[in-house]
Amino acid sequence: MVFKHYSFNSIRDKADEVRSQYWKGNKIPVDIDKIIEFGFGLEVRPVAGLKSQLDIEGMLSNDLSVIFVDNNMFSDARFESRLRFTLAHELGHLILHREFYESVEFKSPEDWFKLMEGIDQADLSWYETHANEFAGRLLVPPDHLENEIKSLQEDIEKVYKKAKEQGLGEETDKWVQSFVANKISSKFHVSPQTIETRLRREKTTLLK
Incomplete structure (x- = not known):
C-alpha cells in the first residue's frame, strides 16, 4: 500500500480548516475532545494494554467511528498532553488517509499491528509524519x-x-x-x- 503524499503546506491548510470550522473563537488550548466528539462524531474508547502489549498509543477503528487509546494514558492526568496529541494525530489519519482505511480490513488492535508490520517502512514513515504534522498544527495555531x-x-x-x-x-x-x-x-x-x-x-x- 502506497499512501498519498501531501505537502506540509497542504496538511497545515487542512488542520487550519478543521480548527476554524469546529473550534470557534480561536482560543487556546484547542479543545480536541470537543472537535472529535461533536465535530466528527467519534467515540474515544480506552483499551487496556494497548501500549504495553502492542506499542500502540492510539488507533482508528476500521470503520472510522472510534479512536482506541491506551487505557493508562487515558486515565492518568500526567499524560494529558500526550493523549491530546494522540487524538489529534488519529484525527489527522481520518482526514488524510481515509482511502487507506477503506481499502483494508482489520477487526482488532492485533490485526492492525500485523497490518502495519507489512507496510514498507518508507511509506509508513510518511503516513505517521503526515498525521504528526496535522496534529501539531491543529493544537498549536500559528497566530x-x-x-x-x-x-x-x-x-x-x-x-x-x-x-x-x-x-x-x-x-x-x-x-x-x-x-x-x-x-x-x-x-x-x-x-x-x-x-x-x-x-x-x-x-x-x-x-x-
Whole structure:
C-alpha cells in the first residue's frame, strides 16, 4: 500500500480548516475532545494494554467511528498532553488517509499491528509524519504561537545573550527553542517537544 503524499503546506491548510470550522473563537488550548466528539462524531474508547502489549498509543477503528487509546494514558492526568496529541494525530489519519482505511480490513488492535508490520517502512514513515504534522498544527495555531513568542521577547533576548556568552555557537537556536517551548507549552496543553517541532516547521523567528 502506497499512501498519498501531501505537502506540509497542504496538511497545515487542512488542520487550519478543521480548527476554524469546529473550534470557534480561536482560543487556546484547542479543545480536541470537543472537535472529535461533536465535530466528527467519534467515540474515544480506552483499551487496556494497548501500549504495553502492542506499542500502540492510539488507533482508528476500521470503520472510522472510534479512536482506541491506551487505557493508562487515558486515565492518568500526567499524560494529558500526550493523549491530546494522540487524538489529534488519529484525527489527522481520518482526514488524510481515509482511502487507506477503506481499502483494508482489520477487526482488532492485533490485526492492525500485523497490518502495519507489512507496510514498507518508507511509506509508513510518511503516513505517521503526515498525521504528526496535522496534529501539531491543529493544537498549536500559528497566530497564537507568534503572540506567545512576542510576549517573551525580553526573556528571549536575555537567553540569546547568555548563549553567546557561553559560546554555544550553532547550538544557540536549539537552546533558545527549548527555553521558549518549556515556557509556553502549558498554554497550548501540549508537550515542549511539540512546541519545538512547531518552531522548526513554521520557521518561526524568535527575536522580533
